[in-house]
Each structure stands twice: as structure tokens, then as C-alpha cells.
Amino acid sequence: MKKIKSYDDLKKLRDQKAAEITATDADIRIIVGMATCGIAAGAGEVFDSIAGEIMKLGLENVTVVRAGCMGACHSEPTVEVVKPGEESVLYGNVDSARAKVIVNNHLVRGDVVKDLVLEKNYETVS
Amino acid sequence: MSGKIQLRIALRNCGVIDPENILEYIARDGYMALGKVVTEMTPEETINTLKESGLRGRGGGGFPTGLKLEFASKNKSDVKYIICNADEGDPGAFMDRSILEGDPHAVLEAMAICGYAIGAQEGFIYIRAEYPLAIERLNIAIEQAYERGLIGKKLFGSDFSFDIKLKYGAGAFVCGEETALINSIEGLRGEPHFKPPYPAEKGLWNKPTTVNNVETLANIPTIINKGAKWFSSIGTKTSKGTKVFALAGNVKKVGLVEVPMGTTLREIVFDIGDGIEGGKEFKAVQTGGPSGGCIPAQFLDIPIDYESLKSIGSMMGSGGMIIMDEDTCMVDIAKYYLDFTTDESCGKCTACRIGNKRLFEILEKITNGDGEAEDLKKLKELGDIIKDTSLCGLGQTAPNPILSTMKYFYDEYEAHVFDKTCPAGICSSLTKYEIDKEKCIGCTLCAKACPVSCISGKVREPHEIEQDKCIKCGACYKACKFDAITKS
Numbered sequence: 197m198k199k200i201k202s203y204d205d206l207k208k209l210r211d212q213k214a215a216e217i218t219a220t221d222a223d224i225r226i227i228v229g230m231a232t233c234g235i236a237a238g239a240g241e242v243f244d245s246i247a248g249e250i251m252k253l254g255l256e257n258v259t260v261v262r263a264g265c266m267g268a269c270h271s272e273p274t275v276e277v278v279k280p281g282e283e284s285v286l287y288g289n290v291d292s293a294r295a296k297v298i299v300n301n302h303l304v305r306g307d308v309v310k311d312l313v314l315e316k317n318y319e320t321v322s
Numbered sequence: 323m324s325g326k327i328q329l330r331i332a333l334r335n336c337g338v339i340d341p342e343n344i345l346e347y348i349a350r351d352g353y354m355a356l357g358k359v360v361t362e363m364t365p366e367e368t369i370n371t372l373k374e375s376g377l378r379g380r381g382g383g384g385f386p387t388g389l390k391l392e393f394a395s396k397n398k399s400d401v402k403y404i405i406c407n408a409d410e411g412d413p414g415a416f417m418d419r420s421i422l423e424g425d426p427h428a429v430l431e432a433m434a435i436c437g438y439a440i441g442a443q444e445g446f447i448y449i450r451a452e453y454p455l456a457i458e459r460l461n462i463a464i465e466q467a468y469e470r471g472l473i474g475k476k477l478f479g480s481d482f483s484f485d486i487k488l489k490y491g492a493g494a495f496v497c498g499e500e501t502a503l504i505n506s507i508e509g510l511r512g513e514p515h516f517k518p519p520y521p522a523e524k525g526l527w528n529k530p531t532t533v534n535n536v537e538t539l540a541n542i543p544t545i546i547n548k549g550a551k552w553f554s555s556i557g558t559k560t561s562k563g564t565k566v567f568a569l570a571g572n573v574k575k576v577g578l579v580e581v582p583m584g585t586t587l588r589e590i591v592f593d594i595g596d597g598i599e600g601g602k603e604f605k606a607v608q609t610g611g612p613s614g615g616c617i618p619a620q621f622l623d624i625p626i627d628y629e630s631l632k633s634i635g636s637m638m639g640s641g642g643m644i645i646m647d648e649d650t651c652m653v654d655i656a657k658y659y660l661d662f663t664t665d666e667s668c669g670k671c672t673a674c675r676i677g678n679k680r681l682f683e684i685l686e687k688i689t690n691g692d693g694e695a696e697d698l699k700k701l702k703e704l705g706d707i708i709k710d711t712s713l714c715g716l717g718q719t720a721p722n723p724i725l726s727t728m729k730y731f732y733d734e735y736e737a738h739v740f741d742k743t744c745p746a747g748i749c750s751s752l753t754k755y756e757i758d759k760e761k762c763i764g765c766t767l768c769a770k771a772c773p774v775s776c777i778s779g780k781v782r783e784p785h786e787i788e789q790d791k792c793i794k795c796g797a798c799y800k801a802c803k804f805d806a807i808t809k810s
Contacts, residue, residue, distance in 0.1 A: 199469075200471045201471065201478070203360075206354065206357045206478070210349060210351060213346070213348050213349035227337065231419070235455070262340055262341075264335075264337055264423045264424015265337055266336070267333065267336070269576045274337075276337070317328055318326055319326045319330065320334050320338065321329070321331050321544060322350070
């Protein structure tokens with residue numbers, strides 16, 4: 197692995213990776229909140245279910261991410277769908293079955309699963 | 323819900339990036355702040371930026387972070403240390419765990435920045451062993467940062483090197499106090515010692531040391547990247563930036579929230595938290611954990627910052643926020659926290675070891691219905707003495723839950739002592755269950771539910787509770803479908 201030897205090295209790597217994850221291309225990111233609390237609420241099963249469904253459907257350009265806590269303890273497990281050019285959608289109270297519905301409806305057909313949507317009531321500094 | 327009240331700075335990457343992949347952190351400007359300070363700024367400039375930002379310690383005390391670093395930087399020594407205090411122990415608090423699990427690199431980067439600022443070459447993260455996932459993710463993060471050369475020797479081609487190691491705490495609450503924490507890292511008993519000397523002068527192995535809390539550190543990279551002015555434009559006059567709170571208790575939407583300083587309690591409880599569960603009335607909010615106090619409804623509109631919370635007898639603390647509804651007994655709450663602090667007192671100083679035990683005993687006496695007028699005077703007097711004479715922060719703040727509830731809910735203490743009743747119906751010794759003969763239809767459900775068989779009566783005839791035998795468990799009260807059982 198290439199070591200970062202200068203500030204410029206880091207800047208270059210940052211620009212390259214930022215382009216990869218900010219979904220300027222057709223990539224979709226599905227983020228599963230997997231801190232201790234999320235995992236205790238069943239986020240592990242949700243992650244497996246989403247990953248399995250994506251494999252089954254043969255969807256490309258979808259990255260499933262294990263992230264930390266999104267803060268919505270009242271509605272764990274939580275899943276966020278980030279599609280390029282669209283406002284991201286936060287889902288709560290997701291279980292294995294609902295995860296499959298999200299993949300099929302939101303990812304494949306582009307229909308947001310309204311019943312499970314949580315209001316994203318925060319702004320994040322970039 | 324009115325707009326977006328939450329602003330996430332410390333939590334900026336939590337739930338956004340994969341914490342086990344350093345590239346995702348780098349993609350979101352990770353390690354850019356470290357690169358900037360090491361290659362473009364002097365240690366003095368770094369410290370001045372943090373001083374100008376107005377960042378204050380998020381672990382409880384609220385001491386200005388830049389100033390703390392400046393003290394350690396001015397003490398000359400070839401060896402200095404940075405410590406990250408990840409010994410989060412307040413009941414109901416999980417801000418630091420969430421940051422470590424969701425964005426471990428932010429903490430590593432900030433530690434290296436602090437190391438550069440004071441001239442330290444090594445950092446320790448003191449983390450509770452009860453946080454296995456946070457430990458696992460930190461270990462992965464440290465390994466990846468070393469592989470990339472972002473911590474370790476000669477960072478960014480400069481002469482600055484910085485190593486980070488983990489040290490595990492065994493779960494003693496007092497080890498969150500910095501001098502006790504340092505003792506624990508050194509392999510000694512986790513007991514605090516008198517300050518001065520402060521860690522900035524004689525810290526870990528008697529070398530100048532800066533101890534910072536996880537959330538404080540998580541703010542630092544963003545301050546460096548966006549500038550002191552940007553940070554100090556957020557918040558109140560004395561408290562800049564945001565604060566993370568762990569919202570818990572009788573509120574509809576429990577969770578982790580980060581709001582600008584100066585947000586009101588009402589906004590947190592009713593807008594973000596969506597109000598009280600089950601349509602009940604808001605009674606109080608407990609902030610600051612076992613060191614803090616209970617804030618009644620009259621202060622819901624106070625803008626939260628270090629000073630305002632202190633002025634009403636509570637404190638910012640690390641960010642636990644427990645919402646209580648009308649069914650909460652404030653004397654019982656005070657007793658709960660005293661039970662915690664007496665358990666966690668290290669026993670070194672008399673005021674804390676024995677004083678808090680006596681406070682707890684008096685509270686027990688009152689909640690058992692044996693309280694006397696004299697006890698209320700004693701609670702206040704002894705509480706004030708313990709605050710003044712304890713060695714460390716644990717003892718100095720332990721009486722706060724009692725003193726603040728006595729200040730705002732004195733009528734509840736009086737009810738327990740003089741009327742021998744618990745208005746909220748929580749203290750079982752003071753609670754009495756009775757059957758309303760008019761309403762009882764003799765369905766026998768209560769008799770079946772009673773674990774000590776003290777309810778008698780024939781089928782379809784009013785039943786009766788034998789008061790001498792009743793253990794006040796409330797099983798009958800819950801079982802009755804006709805509201806025939808009263809609690810008083």
C-alpha cells in the first residue's frame with residue numbers, strides 16, 4: 197500500500213476517493229447504521245438481507261456500507277439510501293423483510309417506501 | 323418539527339462513512355487538518371486557532387481546550403503525552419461510544435494535531451473495556467492509519483512523529499477524572515490526587531500531558547479545516563460550537579442529537595424528541611449525569627450552554643439528558659444517583675466516602691417513610707459540606723442531584739417526610755393499594771395476579787387487600803380491568 201509522504205499525496209488521494217464516494221457517477225450507496233445499538237436492534241440481519249437481495253437481483257453500482265450510529269435510537273435499525281442527484285432517504289424500523297422491500301421498490305423501481313421514512317432533522321457539516 | 327435544529331459537527335461522519343475504511347474518511351477531508359497543521363502551521367498557530375475558536379472541553383468541566391494545550395506546550399520537556407479520555411461512564415450516556423464506533427479516525431487525527439501543538443510524540447486512548455466494538459474499530463483505524471503513514475514516524479515528510487496506543491479501563495467511574503485516569507494508565511490504583519500539579523505540568527509518568535474528551539477531539543479537525551471564525555460563529559457568547567446529547571427517558575424519540583449551543587431544552591425535548599411518551603406531562607430533565615441536577619419545566623426556554631446550566635444548579639456534563647414525566651418521584655431519582663456515586667466513590671477522601679453514604683442513608687430513610695424534619699436540614703447541610711471538601715470532581719458534584727431536586731421539588735420531599743406519601747406513587751413503602759368496593763365486580767383477576775396471595779374475596783363479590791401482607795408490587799393494579807384498584 198502506498199504511504200502518504202506529503203500533504204500533496206493526501207490531497208490527491210482525497211480528491212480521487214471523494215469522486216468515488218460522492219456518487220457523481222451512477223453509484224448508489226446504501227448505508228446501514230451499525231453501531232453497538234443498531235446491531236443489537238438487528239442491523240446485522242438487515243445488512244445481510246440487503247446484500248443478499250442485491251446479489252440475487254444482480255444489481256451493479258450499489259455499495260452497501262456498514263456505518264456507525266445515525267442517532268435515531270427510537271427507530272433502529274436505520275438504513276439510508278443515497279442516490280446520485282436525489283435527496284437521500286432515511287428509513288427506520290427496518291427488518292430483513294422490509295430491507296428487501298426497500299431494495300426492490302426504491303432501488304429497482306425508484307419508489308420510496310413512504311411508510312418507513314424518517315424525517316432527517318439534521319444538517320451535517322461537510 | 324420546525325426546520326433542522328440539529329447541526330452535526332462532532333457527529334459529521336457517524337452514520338455516513340464506513341468507519342473500518344480509512345479511504346472513506348480521507349474522501350471526506352480526513353487527515354487534511356493534520357496535513358495542514360504539520361506542513362503549513364506552527365504549533366503556536368495551531369493552539370491559537372483552537373483558542374480563537376472558543377472550543378471548550380465536552381467531557382464535563384468545559385475548560386477551554388486551546389488554553390489547556392497552551393499550558394502543556396509551555397512546560398518544557400523532551401517527552402510529553404496526549405490522552406484521549408474515552409472512559410464514558412454516566413448512566414444513559416453514549417455520545418463518545420457513538421463517535422468512536424462511527425468515526426474513529428477523527429479522534430486519531432485530532433490527537434495527532436494536539437500532539438503537534440504541544441510537542442508530544444505519543445498518545446493514549448483510555449477506553450472502557452465494556453466498549454468492545456469501539457475498541458475493535460479503533461484498532462482497525464490505528465492499523466490503517468499506520469499503513470498509510472498518517473500516524474507513526476515523520477508525518478507528511480516532516481520531523482513530527484506521533485504514535486497512538488489503547489489502554490483499557492476496567493469500568494471504574496472515577497477513572498474518568500483525569501488524575502485517576504493517569505494513575506490507572508500507569509498501573510496504579512484508579513484514585514485521583516490533589517491538583518495542582520495539573521497534568522499539563524506533571525501528568526502521565528510526571529511528564530506534561532493534555533487530557534481531552536472524545537467529543538472535544540472530534541471537533542478539532544473541522545475547526546482546523548473550516549477555521550476558528552466559522553466555529554465561533556456557532557453557539558452562544560461563552561459556549562461555541564455544538565453539543566452532542568444522548569436523549570433518553572420518557573421522551574417519544576430517544577436518540578443521539580447534536581445541536582448548536584444556545585438551543586433550548588424545549589426544542590430538544592419537544593421538537594427533536596417529539597414530546598413526552600403516552601401523553602403525560604413533562605416534569606424535569608436531568609443533565610450532567612450523577613454530577614448534574616434536575617431542571618424543572620420553568621427553565622425549558624433557557625438557552626443551553628455551560629453557564630446557563632450551572633446557574634440553575636445543573637451542569638453540561640458529558641451530555642446525558644434524561645427526560646422525566648409526571649410519574650417520576652424526584653426523591654427516588656436523587657436516591658438512584660446517590661446509590662451510583664456511593665458505589666463508585668474510590669474511598670480516598672472522607673467527605674466523599676462517608677458523606678455520600680450518609681446522604682444515601684437519609685434518602686433511604688425518607689423514601690421508607692421514616693423521615694423527620696431534621697433530615698431535610700441535614701441533607702442540605704451535609705450536601706454543601708461534601709461539595710466544598712471532596713478531593714475530586716466525583717465527590718464535589720455528587721450531592722448535586724439532591725440539592726437540585728430539593729431546590730425545585732421541595733414539596734415532594736415534604737410530602738415524603740410530613741405526609742408520609744409519595745406523590746408520584748413510586749416509593750413502595752409509602753404507597754397503598756386499595757380496592758374500590760363500588761367498582762369491583764369480583765372477577766378474581768387481582769387475586770390471581772397477587773404473588774403473595776393477600777387478596778381475598780368470593781367470585782362476583784368485592785375483593786379486599788390484606789394491607790399487612792401486601793408487598794406493594796402493583797401487580798393487582800395492573801391486572802384490574804375495571805379501575806377498581808386505587809393507588810395512593
